[in-house]
Amino acid sequence: MSFSLESIGIKAGGRYETIYTTMNKAGEMDAAPIGLKYIGDYDVAARIFEGSKTLKNIQETGIFVVNITNDPSVFARSLYDNLKEEEFVKDDDIVYLKNADAYFIALVKSIEEMKPEHDHVNEGAKNYIIKAEPLKIIINRQGAKALNRGLFAFLESLVDYTRVDIIDDEKKEEYKKRFIENERVIQRVAEDDVKENMAILKEKMIEKGLDLE
Numbered sequence: 001m002s003f004s005l006e007s008i009g010i011k012a013g014g015r016y017e018t019i020y021t022t023m024n025k026a027g028e029m030d031a032a033p034i035g036l037k038y039i040g041d042y043d044v045a046a047r048i049f050e051g052s053k054t055l056k057n058i059q060e061t062g063i064f065v066v067n068i069t070n071d072p073s074v075f076a077r078s079l080y081d082n083l084k085e086e087e088f089v090k091d092d093d094i095v096y097l098k099n100a101d102a103y104f105i106a107l108v109k110s111i112e113e114m115k116p117e118h119d120h121v122n123e124g125a126k127n128y129i130i131k132a133e134p135l136k137i138i139i140n141r142q143g144a145k146a147l148n149r150g151l152f153a154f155l156e157s158l159v160d161y162t163r164v165d166i167i168d169d170e171k172k173e174e175y176k177k178r179f180i181e182n183e184r185v186i187q188r189v190a191e192d193d194v195k196e197n198m199a200i201l202k203e204k205m206i207e208k209g210l211d212l213e
């Protein structure tokens with residue numbers, strides 16, 4: 001691989017929110033928001049639940065494109081329905097988003113069916129771990145950076161920190177629940193520096209009397 005995923009803000013261990021573009025064998029194009037993890041050795045991984053077109057297309061073709069964007073409308077519209085045909089660009093066996101800040105082609109190395117997982121939202125749906133090798137990266141906008149929810153969760157908690165002195169006990173319970181949820185998200189998706197800063201913030205919240213011990 002002749003490029004570094006760090007050039008688009010993707011670091012080992014973090015999970016990023018991206019738009020995957022795929023095609024089925026008939027050439028029908030699809031876009032969907034899907035998470036991405038950089039697992040080292042230049043490889044990326046996705047966990048995709050059964051039932052999505054993205055999973056079916058990847059199983060059929062063994063290739064997908066990861067698009068980097070921070071356009072909320074693209075995340076929403078690709079989830080509710082599909083993007084408009086003119087928002088895609090087809091190039092041989094791949095398809096990508098015309099307005100992506102950056103994108104890279106990912107060639108599938110393995111697809112492994114996982115045991116249904118029981119987590120905080122899931123009753124145990126079948127899901128697959130897809131490992132892939134990034135082949136080629138195109139940067140359309142300097143400074144393109146993959147979104148990481150961890151930073152946003154941290155900022156939410158930081159804002160709460162500025163208000164924790166002036167709220168009543170009922171609100172404190174609310175803040176506590178929110179902190180615990182933000183902490184959970186951060187443990188799951190954030191980069192190391194955000195995790196470290198969240199740990200410091202937790203101590204500061206405790207010092208201010210939020211019952212997080």
Ligand SMILES: Cc1cc2nc3c(=O)[nH]c(=O)nc-3n(C[C@H](O)[C@H](O)[C@H](O)COP(=O)(O)O)c2cc1C
Nearest residue numbers: 017030031032033034035047048049052053054079
């Ligand atoms: C920000 C975001 C991240 C998502 N990440 C994943 C993911 O990692 N794996 C997954 O199976 N679904 C994920 N989803 C849900 C899929 O986008 C959703 O199931 C979608 O309808 C699949 O569309 P498709 O049928 O066109 O592939 C995510 C949704 C959002 C909004």
